[in-house]
Amino acid sequence: NAGVTQTPKFQVLKTGQSMTLQCAQDMNHEYMSWYRQDPGMGLRLIHYSVGAGITDQGEVPNGYNVSRSTTEDFPLRLLSAAPSQTSVYFCASSSGRDGNSPLHFGNGTRLTVT
Amino acid sequence: SQKIEQNSEALNIQEGKTATLTCNYTNYSPAYLQWYRQDPGRGPVFLLLIRENEKEKRKERLKVTFDTTLKQSLFHITASQPADSATYLCALGRRATDSWGKLQFGAGTQVVVTP
Numbered sequence: 145n146a147g148v149t150q151t152p153k154f155q156v157l158k159t160g161q162s163m164t165l166q167c168a169q170d171m172n173h174e175y176m177s178w179y180r181q182d183p184g185m186g187l188r189l190i191h192y193s194v195g196a197g198i199t200d201q202g203e204v205p206n207g208y209n210v211s212r213s214t215t216e217d218f219p220l221r222l223l224s225a226a227p228s229q230t231s232v233y234f235c236a237s238s239s240g241r242d243g244n245s246p247l248h249f250g251n252g253t254r255l256t257v258t
Numbered sequence: 259s260q261k262i263e264q265n266s267e268a269l270n271i272q273e274g275k276t277a278t279l280t281c282n283y284t285n286y287s288p289a290y291l292q293w294y295r296q297d298p299g300r301g302p303v304f305l306l307l308i309r310e311n312e313k314e315k316r317k318e319r320l321k322v323t324f325d326t327t328l329k330q331s332l333f334h335i336t337a338s339q340p341a342d343s344a345t346y347l348c349a350l351g352r353r354a355t356d357s358w359g360k361l362q363f364g365a366g367t368q369v370v371v372t373p
Contacts, residue, residue, distance in 0.1 A: 148301070179363075186262060186347070186363035187302070202360070234301050243290035243351015243361055244309070249301030 146170050150235050150250035157225040157257045165220040165253050167235030173248070175238040176218040177202070178210065180231040181252075187234065193218055225257045260286045264348060264364040271371055277335040279367045281348035284329060286362065289353035291324050291331050296345045296366065305346075306333075338371045345369070 151166045169176065177192035189202030193212040207229060209221040218237075222229060232254050236247040263282045271277045281291070289310050294302035308315040308324045308331070315322045321334040335342050345366040352360070 184266065184365055186365045187349075188363075189360060192360075236301075243288065243292070243349075243353065244307070246292060246304035246307060247294075247302070247349075247361065249303070251299070251301045 148235055148237055148248050148250035150233075150253050152253060153251070155253060155255050157222070157255065159225060159227060159257060161225050163222050163225070165222075165233055165235075165255075167218045167220065167250060168216050169218075169235075169237040169248070170216065171237060171239070171248065172215060173237035173239050174215065175240070175245075176212070177236050177238075177247070178208070178218070178220045179234045179236065180204065181234060182231050190220065190233075222255075225255075227257045229255065230257045231255060260284070260362060262286070262348065262350060262362055262364040264346075264367045266365065266367070268368040268370055271338055271369065273339060273371055273373050275338055277338050277342070277369050277371070279333040279346055279348075279369070281331040281333065281364055282329060283350055286329075286350055287326075287352075288350035290351040291322070292349045292351065292361065293320075293322060293331075293333050294347040294349065296347060302347055335369070338369075340371045340373055343369055343371045 148169045178190040179187040191210040193199045235250045238245045261284045292307045293305045296302040319336045323332045345368045347366040349361040349363045
């Protein structure tokens with residue numbers, strides 16, 4: 145019963161490097177999203193997808209790209225890492241479209257950019 | 259701008275007592291309010307959802323109230339146990355069909371239950 149799986153758990157990057165955070169879910173959920181969590185702040189939405197081939201921007205999309213080629217996978221790409229992107233990143237999925245459906249979260253990727 | 263406030267100070271409570279957390283919001287008209295639990299190093303886990311036309315929701319030792327006039331939700335943990343120690347997040351969502359993924363989260367309140 146895997147749910148939402150994120151890899152890697154930890155990552156250290158140098159400024160300017162790029163990388164991809166992986167996210168996979170096995171619940172056949174249409175809706176997937178990426179959040180970042182910073183101390184003292186609520187989770188902030190980066191990008192989301194309502195189905196394969198469809199993505200849209202959230203609250204803080206700059207510096208990040210996403211794609212959704214399959215229902216199961218929703219990778220997040222950092223194009224050129226900056227220290228401001230040091231954060232914990234969570235992927236989430238949901239079976240429903242609106243606030244009436246709970247989100248299922250992965251256990252996060254802790255990213256440090258030096 | 260929209261704002262969701264949860265008490266940033268940790269709530270320290272003795273085992274067996276009731277813990278009460280608040281979630282206040284401004285400039286927002288949510289149709290749904292959700293509560294999540296987050297343990298250190300883990301992702302949030304969904305606990306309860308309450309709709310705007312519901313005053314109260316219960317699940318085992320948990321109770322949530324939702325007052326759209328006061329723009330406030332209260333989250334109660336009765337007969338608290340050390341295993342309830344965690345950070346609790348509230349999240350607000352709209353009913354609109356394009357509102358998915360746009361849940362607004364509070365920063366959370368840490369609860370520490372001591373034996």
